Amino acid sequence: MESVPVRCPACRRDHAYSTPVYPCPCGAPTTPPVLRGAPVVPITHRTWNDDWVTVRCRGCGRLDQWPQPELCCPCGTVLRIPVRPVTTHGATGATGATGATGTTTEGTRPARPSHIPLPRTAPPPRPAFRPRPIRTARDAVTVAALYLTWLGYHDVVQPTERSPARIDLRATGLIARVDATTRPTALRDVECLWLHALTTSARSVLFSLAGYAEDAEERADGLGIPLFTTDLTGTPQPVNAPADELIGTGA
Structure with a gap:
């Protein structure tokens, strides 16, 4: 690599x-x-x-x-990250493309160090997660569902109609939102998800393609909400300590 x-x-x-x-x-x-x-x-x-x-x-x-x-x-x-343009005949091997852009996130705090993953005494008894490339907002929801299943939630479903609380995925004892927009997830989104989870006695999880606003991340830390960012390869990454704990313990 x-x-x-x-x-x-x-x-x-x-x-x-x-x-x-x-x-x-x-x-x-x-x-x-x-x-x-x-x-x-x-x-x-x-x-x-x-x-x-x-x-x-x-x-x-x-x-x-x-x-x-x-x-x-x-x-x-x-x-x-710029890449070399693709060659017409590939004499020197690998190539890149022209004029593309990208985005993913890892919404960490600008004035403080990133979260420190909690120590784990043993790796979780599960195989490595197999990512799936994200091309559309629907792909982002699919990847989040696959990731939650990998964590041990085997009854993950997508509601047929999106609720006013903007819940994208449900499982037994869990609700999740997937923010596939190009702006960092805001404080209001974190609090709305938490309030809905509170009324349904469920755990809440957030996935975002563009990371999180600083106050949103701070609030999620205080409420114990796991935050993940997902890049275009379809690989979720933990942003805060509750996310690390969820990876360590699973469902």
Whole structure:
């Protein structure tokens, strides 16, 4: 897995970005070739069609669409990681795509360190989660449902009609909301979900593609609501300690 240095232009914080690895149908691992030395671009707007790059497999030469490499700085800035343009004949192997953008999030607090995962005495007795690429808002809900099932909620369903409380998924003793918008999830969303869970005696979980506002994350910490961010590869990541606890204990 290739790792490249990335500096956030907003806060000047340095990161080591590791490029994701995707399985080509031929079986060879494929990674978007990051353009070293090129400046990263803060993302302020995106569309679903612009979140993908074309990558050529080094093994068989096949061209496939994969999520645009991206990184979210703890200051809240979402960064697009440039990749090399795809070549016409692939003589040198892997490629990237042109003019794409990306977004994912990890809404951590700008003035404080990220949450510290709680120690776990043993790994959970479950296989590794298998992500599914996200191209639409519906895909984001599907990934959240698969992730909750992986955590041990085996009766996860999507309501046929979305309630005023904006509940996207339900299971026994659990409700979840999936925020697939391009703005960080707000404090009001956290509190509304918590109040609805309180009235139904259920646990609440939040998934977001664009991360969380600082006050929303603080409130979720106080209420014990697990927060997850999901990137376009379909891999949920814990944002706070309640999310770490949920991963450690499962349903």
